[in-house]
């Protein structure tokens with residue numbers, strides 16, 4: 010039987026709530042900060058009492074900063090409006106004129122048109138080109154700004170109005186191959202090394218790199234390598250771009266590491282390329298929830314100042330109610346269809362709202378601003394972001410795609426708009442008061458006032474105040490002394506028959522470099538939760554893991570020799586399981602020589618399978634950024650990494666790395682090769698200031714490391730050298746081997762010699778990619794100079810006099826050696842690891858992929874039989890003797 014509860018006496022709930030609110034208002038009026046504490050205390054009390062407290066992730070669809078908390082705009086609004094109009098015009102004219110001249114050359118006008126005011130407030134009041142040192146050490150790096158890639162026309166146009174780019178340069182927008190300096194389509198430091206710092210156009214890469222840049226900034230500060238300052242990382246992000254996992258995937262790092270040097274500005278123009286970002290929802294709400302949930306400070310800039318007065322007069326809260334009824338698809342239509350439509354469809358829903366705007370014309374309604382076009386709202390948001398301590402800030406600014414572009418405003422097709430109609434051009438010059446004739450406007454004539462014009466003077470004053478001009482990339486001369494090779498005897502001198510892996514050899518080399526008096530502090534070891542896989546425990550002990558808050562706990566293994574050591578000034582970046590995040594750290598470190606004038610030397614160690622295959626686009630952007638450093642692909646090789654199977658076994662990263670023009674790829678077999686390569690990398694990148702980086706595979710197979718033979722250095726670096734010549738007479742075939750497969754090749758050499766009396770030379774091939782690049786360059790020269798003596802490439806020179814077919818085997822795909830075929834006419838037989846990996850031990854894997862010593866010996870005999878040097882029947886019999894299953898399925902298809 011249930012007991013019937015007495016209904017408590019009715020309280021006058023409304024009156025009670027009013028009393029509470031009144032009391033609360035009093036606290037707010039007396040002490041704003043205390044009111045927050047009071048609320049928190051109430052929440053705690055409610056939780057204790059078991060009252061469910063919903064945590065609020067989204068707030069009403071209005072500005073986070075109320076009008077009464079705003080400070081007045083400190084700049085000259087009129088002059089700034091003028092400057093912005095000029096920039097808008099020139100950006101648009103640049104794209105328009107270029108497409109008129111050269112149809113289909115492309116360019117974007119609607120992204121910048123939505124972003125212009127957000128950038129201009131930054132340029133006039135926030136973006137520092139440098140900071141002054143507090144200790145008198147000279148200029149410090151300024152703010153880093155990641156621009157939305159598609160807004161580049163606006164950034165060029167500003168540089169033109171500033172007088173940093175001339176008209177000729179603008180006319181060469183997207184014309185980069187005409188013998189004159191051009192302007193790259195998007196931010197590319199490779200193409201404009203004095204201008205752009207950060208390539209951002211592949212959506213998602215900019216925001217991700219910005220987060221890790223802010224973290225790296227703190228890392229350098231906490232390690233005492235750069236002076237602390239107020240410098241910030243600003244990332245301008247598209248709302249459509251936020252769908253990239255890269256954009257939001259790492260935001261929790263921002264709050265976890267309390268990165269209050271990081272500010273995201275999301276340009277919420279509600280559209281992407283095809284149509285609305287969230288037609289049926291509101292992207293601002295969605296992003297607010299995500300960022301707040303991740304612990305960011307969220308500032309929404311939704312409505313412009315002209316809405317304030319409407320809000321004030323709307324005592325019933327109907328305006329906000331109506332706003333929250335509408336989805337982004339509606340908001341887009343309100344802008345696309347003009348004032349009358351807005352009146353009818355938005356305000357018309359409630360008679361009270363219609364009345365609220367009865368004194369406004371349709372034109373005035375159409376012009377009601379969105380927050381992201383209002384300098385006052387933007388200024389206040391940026392200021393708050395700067396003042397916010399203890400975490401990153403995101404500003405969600407609502408804008409209009411194609412703002413000011415007449416008939417293309419807020420249209421689904423506006424992203425693709427390259428040219429404006431004559432009508433739109435006329436509208437533009439009128440609206441923004443640009444002093445060019447209609448005729449000139451049609452041709453996209455540029456316009457810049459005289460230097461003495463007040464707006465130009467103002468613009469320069471503002472930039473001077475902020476330390477100079479942006480964007481700008483500068484590279485200072487680096488003083489770097491490469492360690493001499495004879496300081497690396499421990500690695501070139503062999504392992505005294507002790508079986509070790511190239512990974513172990515590398516880790517000990519890394520420890521040595523970390524101890525180096527001048528260079529040690531510049532080394533940045535980076536790992537995505539794979540330190541133990543590579544045996545990095547000793548490095549953790551030696552230099553510690555970077556942890557901005559130190560180690561707040563006693564690690565369970567603190568009494569052990571190699572404990573998990575986290576330190577505020579730790580040197581290792583232990584990223585956790587994020588190859589993309591690690592690559593972003595690699596990028597921040599690998600470009601520090603330019604951005605911080607510090608030649609940081611990153612060594613990023615990871616599973617080679619999860620490198621180029623997974624973060625290939627970031628590696629491309631790294632190269633574009635002129636990044637330097639070492640990518641160390643560990644547990645490499647499809648047959649050397651045993652047990653892990655299909656998704657782990659890498660047989661193609663060298664193919665992928667070969668596609669990146671500035672990446673030098675090496676697949677060393679022995680520790681001395683690795684040491685020579687690393688040393689030369691340091692020399693080329695830091696002493697010679699070459700804009701290249703290295704990809705080096707390292708393996709976990711243990712074997713005795715030989716002493717470095719005399720005179721092989723050049724061969725190691727250029728890609729090939731003779732490792733062991735035929736012992737008994739002249740070789741009739743040449744065997745190539747790379748990585749641990751070189752050992753299989755050496756065993757094949759012995760089998761062939763002892764069992765079949767066939768002598769061969771063995772070559773260590775450290776880089777097929779470098780050999781091919783050299784061959785292609787020489788071939789090109791020969792092609793272009795038919796009247797001059799033919800030059801030989803390195804490969805041809807090295808192989809001069811080497812007789813017989815070439816049998817090349819590696820733990821990578823056959824396409825690598827095959828890429829040398831043009832210079833090895835009809836001589837090459839390639840063995841490699843095409844196809845999916847399998848779980849098994851090395852013996853079975855190498856048999857399966859036909860890269861075992863037996864398979865190499867068999868392939869040599871088979872080839873010699875085809876060449877008439879061995880009887881076919883003898884070769885066929887040999888295959889059986891060698892245990893090769895001639896009828897087995899093709900591993901490339903299995």
Ligand SMILES: Cc1ncc(C[n+]2csc(CCOP(=O)(O)OP(=O)(O)O)c2C)c(N)n1
Nearest residue numbers: 120210211212247248249250276280281282
């Ligand atoms: C990785 C990637 N995918 C696709 C594109 C092609 N693309 C360029 S801009 C764009 C739309 C961008 O929309 P949004 O981020 O909202 O920026 P908006 O131009 O609206 O400011 C797309 C899909 C790209 N540049 N990068």
Ligand SMILES: [Mg+2]
Nearest residue numbers: 248249280281
């Ligand atoms: Mg957008």
